[in-house]
Amino acid sequence: MVSNLFQVKDKIILVTGGGSGIGYGISLGFVKNGAKVYICSRDFEKCKKTAEELTKIGPGKCIAIKADLSKLSDIKNLFEEFSKYEQSLDCLVNNSGANWGEELEKYPDQAWDKVMNLNVKAVFNTSVAALPFLRKNATSQDPSRIINIGSIDGIRVPRLETYAYSASKAALHQLTRTLADRLAPEHILVNAIAAGPFMSKMTKQTFTQFEDLVKSSVATGRFGNNEDLEGLLVFLTSRASTYITGAIIPLEGGVLIKSNL
Incomplete structure (x- = not known):
């Protein structure tokens, strides 16, 4: 069925800068279609509030993680925190x-x-840091x-x-x-x-x-x-x-x- 081709229900998504602007729209779209979405931002309180709002919209859910992606140490911490929740990742959206x-x-x-x-270096570093999680369940x-x-x-x-x-x-x-x-x-x-x-x-x-x-x-x-x-x-x-x-x-x-x- 065509509808099954566009299924993202239960997929695990990470959207950087997912708490506002285009990132919010991206996160909202995934949550509305049943995905489990992680968002990160330097402003954790605002990010957390957005995650709570998106979870109420559902049917997917949203979890906030604090991270300043301009710092390599924060990118590493982002995935250390992510690993407390998940062992795999279906999609990384580099939006920040x-x-x-x-x-x-x-x-x-x-x-x-x-x-x-x-816009460039942090995208590269975030993508590299995400690879162990992206590789976990990837198939042809x-x-x-x-x-x-x-x-x-x-x-x-x-x-x-x-x-x-x-x-x-x-x-x-x-x-x-x-x-x-x-x-x-x-x-x-x-x-x-x-x-x-x-x-x-x-x-x-x-x-x-x-x-x-x-x-x-x-x-x-x-x-x-x-x-x-x-x-x-x-x-x-x-x-x-x-x-x-x-x-x-x-x-x-x-x-x-x-x-x-």
Whole structure:
């Protein structure tokens, strides 16, 4: 049955930065479809509150773990804590990220350190730390997954001056392909989502200030929403996508075709 192809009930999912923004929408989609979702954030109290809220929505459940993924020690602690609950992981969603906008000649050096560290290096370190759990139950018929949240700004030239962000997302897309090639023989599929404009804590200030400009760049004329995230994430974690790896999938309402007009 087609419905069985898109089944994620009882799968174990870890969403970094899953307590807010796009991460919240991703976590919500998995919980609504019966998955057991772990979310992590530097702000543990907020993360815990979100986990409680999502569990009430159900039918899946959500558990919060504190972690600052810009620190390698916290990444190690994240999986030590995770191992107290689970011995395996079906899907890691690398969602945590940072942005920094500034004029070209004022663009600060610390922006590069912060953005590249969280958007690229932390994704690599988190993925490596997750491997023992991802390998546990991975088979050719039911592979484990790593899903990286990239951006259309890693494909096109962004309209705003976010130099480190766009460079980091292009790097993340290439890292996705490299990891996909390395991990395919171990039945771990690695894909990325090139996300377009979604309203979140990270983007709210910019998108509110430039709302008309942002919407005019989207062929469908709107921001992305939680159901947009749910549909694609469930697909990429279910049996329906077991023959897809190394893909950079646009989820952007037609921004890229608009850019090419």
